[in-house]
Amino acid sequence: MKTLTDSFAPYRWAPSTGEQAARAGLDPVQIVRFDGNVPARPPASARAGTVAAALADVNEYAHGGYPGLVRAIATYAEVEPENVVLGAGADDLILLCARAFAGPGDSIAIAEEPTYPLYRVAAGLAGAEVDGAEPALAFCCRPNNPTGALGPLPEARPLVVDEAYCEYAGETAAGLIDDGVIVLRTFSKAFGLAGARVGYALADSDTAAELNRRQAPLPVSTLSAALALAALADPPDVSDQLEERDRSARALRALGLEPLPSWTNFLFVPLEEPERVGEALLRNGLVVRVFPDGIRFSIRDREDDDLLLEALARAFERPAPVVPAGGRRARRLRATAETRIRVRLALDGAGRVRIATGAGLYDHLLEQLAFHAGFDLVLEGVGDLETGPHHTVEDAALALGEALDEALGDRRGIARYGEGVVPMDDSLARAAVDLGGRPWAELRLERDPGLAEHALRSLAQAGRLALHVEATGRDDHHLAESAYKAVGRALRQAVRAEGAGIPSTKGLV
Template sequence: MRPAPPYASYDAPATAEVARRAGIAPSEVIRFDGNTSPSAPSFARAEALSEALAEIHTYPHGGYPGLAEAIAEYAGVAPESVVLGAGADDVILLVTRAFAGPGDRIAIANDPTYALFHIAVGLAGAEVGDDDPVLTICCRPNNPTGELGELPSARPLLVDEAYFEYSGVSAVDLIEDGVIVVRTFSKAFGLAAARVGYALAGRDVAAELNRRQAPAPVSTLSVALVLAGLDSPPDVGPVIDERERLAEELRMIGLRPLPSDANFLAVPLEDGADVAERLLLRGLPVRPYRDGIRITVRNRGDDNVLLDAFRTLSTRQGSGRD
């Protein structure tokens, strides 16, 4: 067995563990570390699953043509350009393995950025590097900074658009020019536990990726939920409004959150790990980074609880931008 890549991702503590350490009930924990919706979407009801449950004993023979067509309509592409996976992470791993192998280099455009990119490179047996890469990866908007940033000119280019719905900016028009767009239903659609992601690519590239994907990689129950969600796409306006309110409140406290085009805010802090630990002990986990923390935008009530906690903490600010 080959050794695992050394680049570790965030080991998110279980809600029950956070509650134990904070001395509260699990229901009192408010998670600010996952960039997910604060509540289940209205369409996630038993009625949406009834037909899928009646067929739960069978495999999805023939794949998921209905889902591919619905995604294609939502994204403005042909169904043949859609590649499905068990979450965006699964699709990113699929793409990196398709393009790279031992001895190859993959360029990663942002730093810091989504930790899975480094893990995917290692699992493909490749190395991270800018010298003649076989693939370039870009997160847009970037996680954890929230920046939209410029689109790299390199090709082939994988663009992680997990937070596309919040920015409204996409590279999907470039899929016939060597760009592969990866998205998820975990964020704006509120279906993180359903584990459904997809790629949008040129037809030839998509066909090759689909040939390399495992058969029936997505649960039919998850497919039913996604189809219900695509019938009524999310309104992210309230999240964007709350993001700006939260950013202003943080600035009034004396912190300097970075501008964001996503559903989270990055806050530079010299003592980010310490602040994250102290917030966790209050039942308010945030995502720690080497130069600060990342905060999921939830709703006014939850965010006010976090703001009250910040007002009682003494923090050292990092090099944020005004």
């Protein structure tokens, strides 16, 4: 085996979620990773139906490669198909470029260090030294990781520009591919497909042909290619993430911290004791990337980012710049062949609710239930709505019930019982709930828009609660809405903390 230089250092992955949970003494589901620079959730297109055809032929090779994916990338990047090189993520293409342009006795230049460490790894594996005279190749991460800066392009040629975060920066060097520039991009960041490992290079046709000649055959799997092609059909809109990045930066400044300006989906915060802060955050289940001079964390969404901001405030013993989420919380992921539902629930909330599964009326009904219960709830998901809403509605209710059961813990100190009465125009609904741990649903809705009763039964089943509901009225929508509001009002009473004991003479529920 060829000997590597003594200075070679392999790429170091962050510890797994299971390892981080063990260090923090938490369940892995309680860990929120802010260290990967990826979105909070996959794209809506990333579901079982998207890869079904590829899975049916998974015993076959993709003979001829992926011309459809190459054409779609070329259209998205505004180049020609002959300018595109596929890779197993941008990392694969970094290694390809290094070994294609440099070898023993050559030098590779790296701009704006500290930067992404894989450039040095690639140079070492190619046998080249770094930053010697007359480099055979230069690497530039733009915007830079870990700082988020959008610096000037180096004048060196040939130049590899790593544009992993270009969708956030709104600026690209793709117009320079005929001037000795190779642009690398990935589906891991804005597209939310990090686990699929798909990337691409853009280069002039001669360079692209030579890179393809040196690339491994079929570097991308058929399943990953299907996910990437589906994602390109609906490219990401990152405006919400950029707004959330700016909001988080303002909150950090309110804490007396000074995040660096960022053109990415992450923030770098210089700190005097980054290790101490990183450990404090981990104890709260929040994983950030720790550097010698600060921490870097991904922008996820408002609910997750507020957890981080609240924990930072505690670490620095300063007032939180956000509204605290409360102590009784749960995070759940329910994934089946038909649906993928993510739930974040805080029982001691302020009625901050966001439901987005695409199930229309039933999203609205769960929103009303959670709001009137006083919960903070984010419930998001995708399902096979092309077959109807049944699977999505059922799994959303089951996932919410599972999260409620988890957030209640051993149910010590809760009121246990609750009731609610809600009149709504022509409709009147009464609900009573017992959080005693035994699932039961006695439901009499005079009219049902379709799945309202079924969803409540699913909630009672997964939440281990007894639920009684009676609702009358002339309008299906009003009747169902009043019933869900009444259930929410009943839950508000039942989850209320009243003492320290188990609410049962048996000593357990």
